[in-house]
Amino acid sequence: MTTLRIAGGKVLRPDMSVIEADVLVDQEAGEILEIGPDVDGEDEYLDADGSLVIPGLVNGHCHVAMTLLRGYADDKPLDRWLQEDIWPTEAELTPDDVYAGTKLGVLEMIKSGTTAFGDMYFMVPNIVEAVEESGLRARVGHAAVTVAKDDEAAEEDVQTSVEIAGQYDDSEDELVSSAVMPHSLTTVATEYFSDFAEGARGLDVPLHYHANETTGEVDPIVDEEGMRPLELADEHGLLGSGDYLAHCVHIDETEIDLLADSGAAAIHCPASNMKLASGMAPVQEMLDAGVTVGLGTDGAASNNDLDMFDEIRDAAMIGKLAADDASAVDAETAFSLATTGSAEALGFDSGRIEEGANADLAVIDLDAPRLTPPHDLVSHLAYAVSGSDVRHTVVDGEILMRDREVLTLDEEAVIANATDHAASLVARAEADD
Numbered sequence: 001m002t003t004l005r006i007a008g009g010k011v012l013r014p015d016m017s018v019i020e021a022d023v024l025v026d027q028e029a030g031e032i033l034e035i036g037p038d039v040d041g042e043d044e045y046l047d048a049d050g051s052l053v054i055p056g057l058v059n060g061h062c063h064v065a066m067t068l069l070r071g072y073a074d075d076k077p078l079d080r081w082l083q084e085d086i087w088p089t090e091a092e093l094t095p096d097d098v099y100a101g102t103k104l105g106v107l108e109m110i111k112s113g114t115t116a117f118g119d120m121y122f123m124v125p126n127i128v129e130a131v132e133e134s135g136l137r138a139r140v141g142h143a144a145v146t147v148a149k150d151d152e153a154a155e156e157d158v159q160t161s162v163e164i165a166g167q168y169d170d171s172e173d174e175l176v177s178s179a180v181m182p183h184s185l186t187t188v189a190t191e192y193f194s195d196f197a198e199g200a201r202g203l204d205v206p207l208h209y210h211a212n213e214t215t216g217e218v219d220p221i222v223d224e225e226g227m228r229p230l231e232l233a234d235e236h237g238l239l240g241s242g243d244y245l246a247h248c249v250h251i252d253e254t255e256i257d258l259l260a261d262s263g264a265a266a267i268h269c270p271a272s273n274m275k276l277a278s279g280m281a282p283v284q285e286m287l288d289a290g291v292t293v294g295l296g297t298d299g300a301a302s303n304n305d306l307d308m309f310d311e312i313r314d315a316a317m318i319g320k321l322a323a324d325d326a327s328a329v330d331a332e333t334a335f336s337l338a339t340t341g342s343a344e345a346l347g348f349d350s351g352r353i354e355e356g357a358n359a360d361l362a363v364i365d366l367d368a369p370r371l372t373p374p375h376d377l378v379s380h381l382a383y384a385v386s387g388s389d390v391r392h393t394v395v396d397g398e399i400l401m402r403d404r405e406v407l408t409l410d411e412e413a414v415i416a417n418a419t420d421h422a423a424s425l426v427a428r429a430e431a432d433d
């Protein structure tokens with residue numbers, strides 16, 4: 001057994017208490033072995049003096065390769081943003097673009113303390129190649145869209161989503177797992193719902209889709225089907241334990257109960273919901289009803305970064321506004337959304353510093369003016385820490401970043417390559433205009 005010792009700092013425990021302790025990791029098992037003062041054993045060492053060891057953050061919903069479209073189209077609502085700017089440009093994406101954009105995204109995540117993420121996109125093999133090089137943990141999938149396609153193309157897209165899920169199916173040792181991913185309840189025709197449900201249940205993998213993001217998406221379902229979108233999803237077998245739904249902004253009490261009863265999780269994406277003016281998700285209500293709620297950035301084109309510390313703060317702020325209650329989505333709750341919440345939603349044994357859990361950790365440098373004085377470190381994690389305060393990042397016991405140097409990726413080369421790919425992608429899209 002080889003071990004990693006993270007020593008000399010403070011450690012955030014699952015009950016949100018902060019203790020002075022070392023963390024010992026079994027690198028072969030990729031698990032936390034021991035937490036305590038002066039633990040024994042050390043093949044590798046990380047200094048945590050003046051720092052706080054926290055569970056790595058889990059980005060529950062992302063389109064990682066969309067980093068190439070960061071800042072390309074802002075200040076529009078979802079529908080116009082997708083139809084006028086994003087989808088025409090995505091039509092020009094090549095596998096190499098997706099690889100370059102994913103590399104940029106995983107670099108940004110490692111640098112801001114994210115250790116695992118859930119991704120939904122296309123050209124999944126190119127995404128997986130970049131993720132595996134980075135050392136991050138991820139659940140990935142191919143999002144199928146069937147509307148505005150002929151039957152053959154629609155069926156092929158549905159099949160691809162199921163096949164990709166089978167190809168990257170869960171395996172004990174793998175950092176990459178998968179899910180079956182209909183894009184949303186409006187961009188996939190109802191006649192295909194059972195194919196997704198049967199595909200996912202047959203493979204024993206989750207379903208992941210966008211749900212109830214805008215009123216423009218909810219109202220047509222209510223008008224045409226005479227029921228709420230999550231009732232429709234439930235009726236077609238798309239709501240089960242282990243499934244996770246992005247957004248859940250416009251959901252009513254019946255739908256909240258459906259989530260709680262089925263065990264399906266919601267992934268809250270506050271920055272994207274604010275930027276696209278989609279609305280405010282009832283996060284505190286969902287939590288009070290017993291729904292598992294995780295946190296995600298959505299793509300970098302609607303956020304516009306992948307820093308989960310921003311997301312935690314946004315979740316706390318908008319959670320209070322949505323509930324009209326300053327005590328709603330408090331600091332501990334907001335931080336839990338990004339750790340235990342997202343980890344549970346994605347089916348990862350991560351998000352907490354506990355013996356036996358995945359050794360997915362981030363170490364925060366507390367020596368910054370914005371983190372002074374240290375009255376309450378959980379308050380700082382929710383309201384004051386920024387991704388740039390992350391000093392070390394560890395996934396599965398492997399050090400991905402030491403003292404802000406990313407060890408698995410060549411930072412300069414990744415940025416240069418993504419810049420080139422973004423420029424030629426946009427040039428191609430604009431030439432077609």
Ligand SMILES: CSC[C@H]1O[C@@H](n2cnc3c(O)ncnc32)[C@H](O)[C@@H]1O
Nearest residue numbers: 063086120121122143183210298299
């Ligand atoms: C077909 S791959 C995934 C697809 O989703 C698009 N997308 C990005 N952000 C959102 C969002 O907030 N709601 C719905 N769809 C979104 C992305 O551009 C890809 O085309």
Ligand SMILES: [Zn+2]
Nearest residue numbers: 210246298299
């Ligand atoms: Zn999304």
